[in-house]
Amino acid sequence: MIASILPTYSRAPLTFTSGAGSWLTEADGRRFLDLGAGIAVNALGHAHPALVEALTEQASALWHVSNLYNIPTQQKLADALVDKTFADTVFFTNSGTEACELAVKMARKYWFEKGEDRTEIITFNGSFHGRSSAGIAAAGSEKMTKGFGPLLPGFTHLDFGDHDALTAAASNKIAAIMVEPIQGEGGIRPLPDACLKGLRDLCDTHGILMILDEVQCGMGRTGKLFAHEWAGVIPDIMMVAKGIGGGFPLGAVLATENAASGMTAGTHGSTYGGNPLACAVGAKVMDIVGDEAFLAEVNRKAGLFRQRLEGLIAAHPDLFEAVRGSGLMLGLKCKVANTDVVQAGYAEGVLTVPAADNVVRLLPALNIPDEDIGAAVDRLDAAAHQMRRANA
Numbered sequence: 450m451i452a453s454i455l456p457t458y459s460r461a462p463l464t465f466t467s468g469a470g471s472w473l474t475e476a477d478g479r480r481f482l483d484l485g486a487g488i489a490v491n492a493l494g495h496a497h498p499a500l501v502e503a504l505t506e507q508a509s510a511l512w513h514v515s516n517l518y519n520i521p522t523q524q525k526l527a528d529a530l531v532d533k534t535f536a537d538t539v540f541f542t543n544s545g546t547e548a549c550e551l552a553v554k555m556a557r558k559y560w561f562e563k564g565e566d567r568t569e570i571i572t573f574n575g576s577f578h579g580r581s582s583a584g585i586a587a588a589g590s591e592k593m594t595k596g597f598g599p600l601l602p603g604f605t606h607l608d609f610g611d612h613d614a615l616t617a618a619a620s621n622k623i624a625a626i627m628v629e630p631i632q633g634e635g636g637i638r639p640l641p642d643a644c645l646k647g648l649r650d651l652c653d654t655h656g657i658l659m660i661l662d663e664v665q666c667g668m669g670r671t672g673k674l675f676a677h678e679w680a681g682v683i684p685d686i687m688m689v690a691k692g693i694g695g696g697f698p699l700g701a702v703l704a705t706e707n708a709a710s711g712m713t714a715g716t717h718g719s720t721y722g723g724n725p726l727a728c729a730v731g732a733k734v735m736d737i738v739g740d741e742a743f744l745a746e747v748n749r750k751a752g753l754f755r756q757r758l759e760g761l762i763a764a765h766p767d768l769f770e771a772v773r774g775s776g777l778m779l780g781l782k783c784k785v786a787n788t789d790v791v792q793a794g795y796a797e798g799v800l801t802v803p804a805a806d807n808v809v810r811l812l813p814a815l816n817i818p819d820e821d822i823g824a825a826v827d828r829l830d831a832a833a834h835q836m837r838r839a840n841a
């Protein structure tokens with residue numbers, strides 16, 4: 450008989466009942482150091498007092514009204530995002546997947562309104578853009594698309610970082626290029642700054658819209674508010690979600706006035722997108738994460754974490770190959786099965802997340818205390834020793 454929850458996830462036998470900061474607790478009191486943060490979602494850890502206050506205050510005032518009316522917390526968050534980024538305008542969604550849907554629609558509508566037949570969007574192998582029809586067609590991997598056809602047409606898939614293939618494929622027939630500055634699900638694979646710059650130049654040459662998917666790498670994760678800032682380029686359209694809600698479902702599409710010009714009244718909508726609860730939390734997350742001093746701390750913590758991880762790799766060269774990524778979006782490339790490392794971590798009370806390319810993802814809360822970084826690496830070290838004992 451089928452489980453009462455559709456069995457699309459194979460879940461670890463862990464059940465958390467409470468969380469505080471970088472720690473999660475099971476009913477029996479067992480504590481786990483959380484280096485997954487709900488897959489880069491709990492940007493400020495669990496039960497951050499300022500977020501709890503923002504949510505409960507809004508909850509006692511007003512939950513939902515519909516986008517038929519003005520929503521002050523939504524306006525506040527949109528203004529903050531416009532103030533701190535390249536964007537002139539923002540549409541709020543409930544998830545990264547929905548942000549992908551709108552990014553694709555926005556790019557195609559832009560060219561439709563210009564009277565040009567440009568619908569094709571270039572994307573990259575190993576990418577992840579969500580699980581909707583557009584999201585799986587954009588990513589294109591057989592793992593996600595098999596059996597779900599007919600797929601949404603109009604995506605050309607190239608190898609990530611293959612500049613020659615990109616140069617050959619780019620033309621004034623292409624509507625947009627969609628790319629993650631750092632592939633998350635794909636195994637913490639950063640696109641070098643020079644490639645992102647080259648990609649921007651190519652877009653400018655052919656008038657192609659540049660869509661960045663910063664759902665995982667954005668919102669302070671790399672030590673800048675958005676990852677593309679490291680390369681000094683700006684996109685035309687950007688997808689945001691995960692960290693922006695700090696654990697409350699929230700996503701957004703940010704765009705320049707020009708890129709958004711096709712999206713006039715009635716062309717898109719969402720019942721829940723930008724609701725008062727999500728935006729009250731999101732505005733508080735932006736207050737905290739958008740602050741330069743906070744981002745400087747993310748960079749300092751990232752340096753500390755990375756240094757400790759280099760030590761871990763040096764101590765276990767038979768298990769780990771390298772650490773990669775940027776800021777607090779780190780990946781441990783493994784020489785043994787990444788899922789075995791994640792599993793061994795569970796036994797030592799540390800939570801990590803597997804990714805493609807045999808990588809273990811480390812995506813802690815951006816405000817993880819220094820002592821928890823130390824404890825995290827100690828527990829990963831214990832997990833490594835445990836694996837060696839098991840294999841002996």
Ligand SMILES: *Cc1c(COP(=O)(O)O)cnc(C)c1O
Nearest residue numbers: 544545546577578579633664665
């Ligand atoms: C998680 C993720 C998405 C999808 O977001 P959901 O909120 O799960 O719909 C899209 N793109 C990237 C890069 C992601 O990491």
